Amino acid sequence: MAAGTLNTHTAGSTRQSATTTETAATQAATSPATPTSTATTETATTVSGHNVSGTTPTDAAAGFVTRGLTRSFGPRRVLRGIDLEAAPGEFVALLGRSGSGKSTLLRALAGLDSEAGGELLVPERRAVVFQDPRLLPWKSVLDNVTLGQRGAAAAERGRAALGEVGLTGHERDWPKTLSGGEAQRAALARALVREPALLLLDEPFGALDALTRIRMHALVQELCGRHRPTVLLVTHDVDEAILLADRVLVLTDGHISLDVPVGLPSPRLRGDEAFTVLRSRLLRELGIDENAAGIHASSAAAPQAG
Numbered sequence: 001m002a003a004g005t006l007n008t009h010t011a012g013s014t015r016q017s018a019t020t021t022e023t024a025a026t027q028a029a030t031s032p033a034t035p036t037s038t039a040t041t042e043t044a045t046t047v048s049g050h051n052v053s054g055t056t057p058t059d060a061a062a063g064f065v066t067r068g069l070t071r072s073f074g075p076r077r078v079l080r081g082i083d084l085e086a087a088p089g090e091f092v093a094l095l096g097r098s099g100s101g102k103s104t105l106l107r108a109l110a111g112l113d114s115e116a117g118g119e120l121l122v123p124e125r126r127a128v129v130f131q132d133p134r135l136l137p138w139k140s141v142l143d144n145v146t147l148g149q150r151g152a153a154a155a156e157r158g159r160a161a162l163g164e165v166g167l168t169g170h171e172r173d174w175p176k177t178l179s180g181g182e183a184q185r186a187a188l189a190r191a192l193v194r195e196p197a198l199l200l201l202d203e204p205f206g207a208l209d210a211l212t213r214i215r216m217h218a219l220v221q222e223l224c225g226r227h228r229p230t231v232l233l234v235t236h237d238v239d240e241a242i243l244l245a246d247r248v249l250v251l252t253d254g255h256i257s258l259d260v261p262v263g264l265p266s267p268r269l270r271g272d273e274a275f276t277v278l279r280s281r282l283l284r285e286l287g288i289d290e291n292a293a294g295i296h297a298s299s300a301a302a303p304q305a306g
Contacts, residue, residue, distance in 0.1 A: 062123030062197035063088045063230045064109060069118035071104050078104050080254030081118070086247075088197075091224060091231040093241035095282060096251035102234040105251070106200050109232065123197035123230075131203045133187035135175035142171035145190045154193075161189035164223060181212035185219070192223065199229040203236065217243055238282050242275060243268050250285045258285045 069082040078101040086092050096102045108116040110128050135144045146158040165185040205213045241248045250258040264274055
Protein backbone atom coordinates (compact mmCIF):
# COMPACT_ATOMS: atom_id res chain seq x y z
CA MET A 1 0.00 0.00 0.00
CA ALA A 2 1.25 3.44 -0.83
CA ALA A 3 2.30 5.72 2.00
CA GLY A 4 -0.17 8.40 2.98
CA THR A 5 0.24 12.12 3.41
CA LEU A 6 0.45 13.11 7.06
CA ASN A 7 -2.03 15.74 8.13
CA THR A 8 -1.01 17.81 11.15
CA HIS A 9 -3.76 19.69 12.92
CA THR A 10 -4.97 20.93 16.24
CA ALA A 11 -7.84 18.79 17.46
CA GLY A 12 -10.90 20.80 18.30
CA SER A 13 -10.09 23.68 15.96
CA THR A 14 -13.03 25.46 14.38
CA ARG A 15 -11.06 26.24 11.20
CA GLN A 16 -11.79 24.10 8.14
CA SER A 17 -9.31 23.16 5.44
CA ALA A 18 -10.16 23.04 1.75
CA THR A 19 -8.79 19.51 1.42
CA THR A 20 -11.25 16.66 1.06
CA THR A 21 -9.50 13.43 2.04
CA GLU A 22 -10.06 9.98 0.66
CA THR A 23 -11.46 8.92 4.04
CA ALA A 24 -14.39 11.30 3.84
CA ALA A 25 -16.73 8.96 2.00
CA THR A 26 -15.95 6.19 4.48
CA GLN A 27 -16.66 8.48 7.42
CA ALA A 28 -19.91 9.66 5.87
CA ALA A 29 -20.99 6.10 5.20
CA THR A 30 -20.15 4.81 8.67
CA SER A 31 -21.23 7.74 10.83
CA PRO A 32 -24.57 7.26 12.59
CA ALA A 33 -27.28 8.42 10.21
CA THR A 34 -30.35 10.32 11.33
CA PRO A 35 -33.52 10.92 9.29
CA THR A 36 -32.36 14.46 8.57
CA SER A 37 -28.87 13.43 7.44
CA THR A 38 -29.65 10.46 5.21
CA ALA A 39 -28.93 12.37 1.99
CA THR A 40 -25.54 13.54 3.20
CA THR A 41 -24.37 10.01 4.03
CA GLU A 42 -23.82 9.36 0.34
CA THR A 43 -21.60 12.37 -0.32
CA ALA A 44 -18.01 13.18 0.57
CA THR A 45 -17.44 15.61 3.43
CA THR A 46 -14.51 17.86 4.28
CA VAL A 47 -12.31 16.70 7.15
CA SER A 48 -11.22 19.51 9.45
CA GLY A 49 -7.52 20.20 9.89
CA HIS A 50 -4.86 22.84 9.43
CA ASN A 51 -1.15 23.24 9.92
CA VAL A 52 0.16 23.84 13.41
CA SER A 53 3.00 26.24 14.17
CA GLY A 54 3.76 26.60 10.46
CA THR A 55 4.36 22.87 10.01
CA THR A 56 3.60 21.70 6.49
CA PRO A 57 2.18 18.19 6.02
CA THR A 58 4.73 16.05 4.19
CA ASP A 59 4.61 12.76 2.33
CA ALA A 60 5.84 10.07 4.69
CA ALA A 61 5.33 6.47 5.64
CA ALA A 62 2.23 6.94 7.74
CA GLY A 63 1.76 6.05 11.37
CA PHE A 64 0.09 8.45 13.77
CA VAL A 65 1.02 10.71 16.68
CA THR A 66 -1.07 12.39 19.38
CA ARG A 67 0.31 15.09 21.67
CA GLY A 68 -1.61 16.21 24.73
CA LEU A 69 -4.91 14.83 23.37
CA THR A 70 -7.82 15.77 25.62
CA ARG A 71 -11.59 15.36 25.54
CA SER A 72 -14.21 16.32 28.08
CA PHE A 73 -17.94 15.77 28.22
CA GLY A 74 -19.24 18.51 30.46
CA PRO A 75 -17.29 18.33 33.73
CA ARG A 76 -16.07 14.78 33.00
CA ARG A 77 -12.56 14.55 31.55
CA VAL A 78 -12.34 11.38 29.48
CA LEU A 79 -8.94 11.88 27.82
CA ARG A 80 -6.30 13.64 29.91
CA GLY A 81 -3.38 14.62 27.71
CA ILE A 82 -2.72 11.44 25.71
CA ASP A 83 0.75 11.25 24.14
CA LEU A 84 0.84 8.32 21.77
CA GLU A 85 2.77 7.24 18.69
CA ALA A 86 2.35 4.32 16.31
CA ALA A 87 4.95 3.33 13.74
CA PRO A 88 4.06 2.86 10.07
CA GLY A 89 2.45 -0.55 9.58
CA GLU A 90 2.18 -1.20 13.32
CA PHE A 91 -0.91 -2.98 14.68
CA VAL A 92 -1.89 -1.45 18.04
CA ALA A 93 -4.71 -2.75 20.25
CA LEU A 94 -6.37 -0.50 22.83
CA LEU A 95 -8.01 -2.04 25.89
CA GLY A 96 -9.92 -0.34 28.68
CA ARG A 97 -12.99 -0.62 30.82
CA SER A 98 -16.35 0.43 29.38
CA GLY A 99 -16.56 4.21 29.27
CA SER A 100 -12.80 4.67 29.57
CA GLY A 101 -12.57 6.68 26.32
CA LYS A 102 -11.28 4.08 23.87
CA SER A 103 -13.77 4.92 21.14
CA THR A 104 -13.38 8.63 21.93
CA LEU A 105 -9.67 8.36 21.13
CA LEU A 106 -10.40 6.46 17.93
CA ARG A 107 -12.97 9.03 16.79
CA ALA A 108 -10.45 11.83 17.33
CA LEU A 109 -7.93 10.02 15.12
CA ALA A 110 -10.63 9.50 12.51
CA GLY A 111 -11.45 13.21 12.41
CA LEU A 112 -14.98 12.55 13.69
CA ASP A 113 -14.72 14.58 16.90
CA SER A 114 -14.22 18.33 16.50
CA GLU A 115 -14.29 18.91 20.28
CA ALA A 116 -11.09 17.03 21.13
CA GLY A 117 -8.11 19.16 22.15
CA GLY A 118 -4.39 18.72 21.57
CA GLU A 119 -2.40 17.88 18.45
CA LEU A 120 -2.78 15.03 15.99
CA LEU A 121 -0.46 13.86 13.23
CA VAL A 122 -2.45 11.46 11.08
CA PRO A 123 -2.40 10.29 7.46
CA GLU A 124 -5.03 11.75 5.18
CA ARG A 125 -6.16 8.31 4.02
CA ARG A 126 -8.04 6.91 7.01
CA ALA A 127 -10.90 4.42 7.19
CA VAL A 128 -13.07 3.26 10.07
CA VAL A 129 -14.83 -0.08 10.66
CA PHE A 130 -17.37 -0.07 13.49
CA GLN A 131 -19.10 -2.89 15.37
CA ASP A 132 -22.22 -2.21 13.29
CA PRO A 133 -21.42 -2.66 9.57
CA ARG A 134 -23.61 0.39 8.74
CA LEU A 135 -24.38 -0.72 5.21
CA LEU A 136 -27.00 1.35 3.38
CA PRO A 137 -29.96 -1.03 2.91
CA TRP A 138 -31.10 0.54 -0.39
CA LYS A 139 -27.72 0.00 -2.08
CA SER A 140 -26.18 -3.24 -3.34
CA VAL A 141 -23.14 -4.69 -1.61
CA LEU A 142 -20.84 -3.39 -4.35
CA ASP A 143 -22.38 0.09 -4.23
CA ASN A 144 -21.88 0.14 -0.46
CA VAL A 145 -18.23 -0.80 -0.86
CA THR A 146 -17.60 1.91 -3.46
CA LEU A 147 -19.74 4.57 -1.75
CA GLY A 148 -18.51 8.05 -2.66
CA GLN A 149 -16.41 6.78 -5.58
CA ARG A 150 -17.29 6.90 -9.24
CA GLY A 151 -16.46 5.19 -12.52
CA ALA A 152 -15.47 1.80 -13.85
CA ALA A 153 -12.14 1.87 -11.99
CA ALA A 154 -13.94 2.30 -8.65
CA ALA A 155 -16.23 -0.62 -9.42
CA GLU A 156 -13.23 -2.77 -10.33
CA ARG A 157 -11.49 -1.86 -7.07
CA GLY A 158 -14.70 -2.68 -5.21
CA ARG A 159 -14.93 -6.12 -6.82
CA ALA A 160 -11.29 -6.78 -5.98
CA ALA A 161 -11.86 -5.77 -2.35
CA LEU A 162 -14.90 -8.03 -2.11
CA GLY A 163 -12.78 -10.83 -3.50
CA GLU A 164 -10.16 -10.23 -0.83
CA VAL A 165 -12.74 -10.64 1.95
CA GLY A 166 -14.34 -13.71 0.36
CA LEU A 167 -17.50 -12.07 -0.99
CA THR A 168 -17.06 -12.64 -4.72
CA GLY A 169 -20.50 -13.29 -6.17
CA HIS A 170 -22.28 -11.04 -3.64
CA GLU A 171 -21.77 -7.79 -5.57
CA ARG A 172 -25.45 -7.40 -6.50
CA ASP A 173 -26.85 -8.70 -3.20
CA TRP A 174 -28.78 -6.47 -0.80
CA PRO A 175 -27.27 -5.98 2.68
CA LYS A 176 -30.28 -7.61 4.38
CA THR A 177 -29.43 -10.93 2.67
CA LEU A 178 -25.97 -11.09 4.28
CA SER A 179 -25.12 -12.86 7.52
CA GLY A 180 -23.54 -10.86 10.33
CA GLY A 181 -20.08 -12.05 9.37
CA GLU A 182 -20.65 -11.32 5.68
CA ALA A 183 -21.92 -7.81 6.46
CA GLN A 184 -18.83 -7.09 8.54
CA ARG A 185 -16.60 -8.39 5.76
CA ALA A 186 -18.38 -6.01 3.37
CA ALA A 187 -17.68 -3.15 5.81
CA LEU A 188 -14.02 -4.20 5.87
CA ALA A 189 -13.95 -4.22 2.05
CA ARG A 190 -15.41 -0.70 2.06
CA ALA A 191 -12.49 0.40 4.21
CA LEU A 192 -9.85 -1.42 2.17
CA VAL A 193 -11.02 -0.11 -1.21
CA ARG A 194 -9.83 3.35 -0.10
CA GLU A 195 -6.33 2.00 0.56
CA PRO A 196 -6.11 3.58 4.02
CA ALA A 197 -2.73 4.33 5.53
CA LEU A 198 -4.50 4.25 8.92
CA LEU A 199 -7.20 1.62 9.57
CA LEU A 200 -9.31 2.26 12.68
CA LEU A 201 -11.26 -0.74 14.03
CA ASP A 202 -13.84 0.07 16.72
CA GLU A 203 -14.81 -3.32 18.23
CA PRO A 204 -15.62 -4.71 14.76
CA PHE A 205 -16.00 -8.31 15.96
CA GLY A 206 -17.96 -7.69 19.17
CA ALA A 207 -21.37 -8.66 17.75
CA LEU A 208 -20.16 -11.83 15.99
CA ASP A 209 -20.45 -15.39 17.24
CA ALA A 210 -17.28 -17.10 18.46
CA LEU A 211 -16.56 -19.13 15.31
CA THR A 212 -17.18 -16.20 12.97
CA ARG A 213 -14.95 -14.03 15.16
CA ILE A 214 -12.09 -16.53 14.81
CA ARG A 215 -12.46 -16.46 11.02
CA MET A 216 -12.51 -12.67 11.02
CA HIS A 217 -9.31 -12.59 13.10
CA ALA A 218 -7.57 -14.72 10.48
CA LEU A 219 -8.92 -12.52 7.67
CA VAL A 220 -7.77 -9.29 9.30
CA GLN A 221 -4.31 -10.74 9.91
CA GLU A 222 -4.07 -11.77 6.25
CA LEU A 223 -5.29 -8.42 4.91
CA CYS A 224 -3.09 -6.34 7.19
CA GLY A 225 -0.10 -8.46 6.25
CA ARG A 226 -0.85 -7.81 2.58
CA HIS A 227 -1.68 -4.08 2.72
CA ARG A 228 0.40 -3.00 5.75
CA PRO A 229 -1.72 -0.11 7.07
CA THR A 230 -1.13 1.23 10.54
CA VAL A 231 -3.98 -0.20 12.63
CA LEU A 232 -5.65 0.86 15.87
CA LEU A 233 -8.03 -1.79 17.20
CA VAL A 234 -10.36 -0.84 20.05
CA THR A 235 -11.53 -3.95 21.87
CA HIS A 236 -12.76 -5.32 25.20
CA ASP A 237 -11.34 -8.75 24.38
CA VAL A 238 -7.92 -9.35 25.94
CA ASP A 239 -7.23 -12.51 23.96
CA GLU A 240 -8.18 -10.74 20.72
CA ALA A 241 -5.69 -7.99 21.47
CA ILE A 242 -2.88 -10.48 22.08
CA LEU A 243 -3.74 -12.59 19.03
CA LEU A 244 -3.78 -9.68 16.57
CA ALA A 245 -1.61 -6.83 17.79
CA ASP A 246 2.08 -5.99 17.77
CA ARG A 247 1.51 -3.86 20.85
CA VAL A 248 -1.25 -3.54 23.46
CA LEU A 249 -2.24 -0.38 25.36
CA VAL A 250 -4.51 -0.05 28.38
CA LEU A 251 -6.46 3.18 28.86
CA THR A 252 -7.18 3.97 32.51
CA ASP A 253 -8.64 7.19 33.95
CA GLY A 254 -7.85 9.14 30.80
CA HIS A 255 -4.22 8.02 30.59
CA ILE A 256 -2.32 5.18 28.89
CA SER A 257 -1.51 3.18 32.02
CA LEU A 258 0.21 0.28 30.23
CA ASP A 259 1.99 0.07 26.88
CA VAL A 260 3.46 -3.37 26.20
CA PRO A 261 4.79 -5.08 23.07
CA VAL A 262 3.27 -8.50 22.44
CA GLY A 263 6.48 -10.09 21.16
CA LEU A 264 5.01 -13.58 20.66
CA PRO A 265 5.80 -15.70 17.59
CA SER A 266 3.08 -16.85 15.21
CA PRO A 267 0.90 -18.79 15.44
CA ARG A 268 -0.13 -17.41 18.82
CA LEU A 269 -1.84 -20.04 20.94
CA ARG A 270 -3.91 -19.25 24.03
CA GLY A 271 -2.45 -22.22 25.90
CA ASP A 272 1.18 -21.08 25.56
CA GLU A 273 2.84 -19.95 28.77
CA ALA A 274 3.94 -16.58 27.36
CA PHE A 275 0.40 -15.91 26.12
CA THR A 276 -1.01 -16.73 29.57
CA VAL A 277 1.52 -14.50 31.32
CA LEU A 278 0.72 -11.53 29.11
CA ARG A 279 -3.03 -12.11 29.47
CA SER A 280 -2.69 -12.13 33.25
CA ARG A 281 -0.70 -8.89 33.18
CA LEU A 282 -3.30 -7.15 31.04
CA LEU A 283 -6.20 -8.40 33.14
CA ARG A 284 -4.51 -7.16 36.33
CA GLU A 285 -4.07 -3.75 34.73
CA LEU A 286 -7.78 -3.78 33.91
CA GLY A 287 -8.59 -4.63 37.52
CA ILE A 288 -9.92 -8.11 36.76
CA ASP A 289 -9.40 -11.04 39.15
CA GLU A 290 -8.88 -14.08 36.91
CA ASN A 291 -9.96 -16.57 39.57
CA ALA A 292 -13.12 -14.66 40.43
CA ALA A 293 -13.95 -14.23 36.75
CA GLY A 294 -13.36 -17.92 36.01
CA ILE A 295 -10.76 -17.21 33.33
CA HIS A 296 -8.36 -20.07 32.61
CA ALA A 297 -5.73 -20.60 29.97
CA SER A 298 -7.55 -23.69 28.68
CA SER A 299 -10.88 -21.88 28.29
CA ALA A 300 -12.17 -21.82 24.72
CA ALA A 301 -14.04 -18.57 25.30
CA ALA A 302 -12.21 -15.30 24.86
CA PRO A 303 -12.18 -13.35 28.16
CA GLN A 304 -13.81 -9.96 28.14
CA ALA A 305 -12.22 -6.94 29.82
CA GLY A 306 -15.46 -5.17 30.60
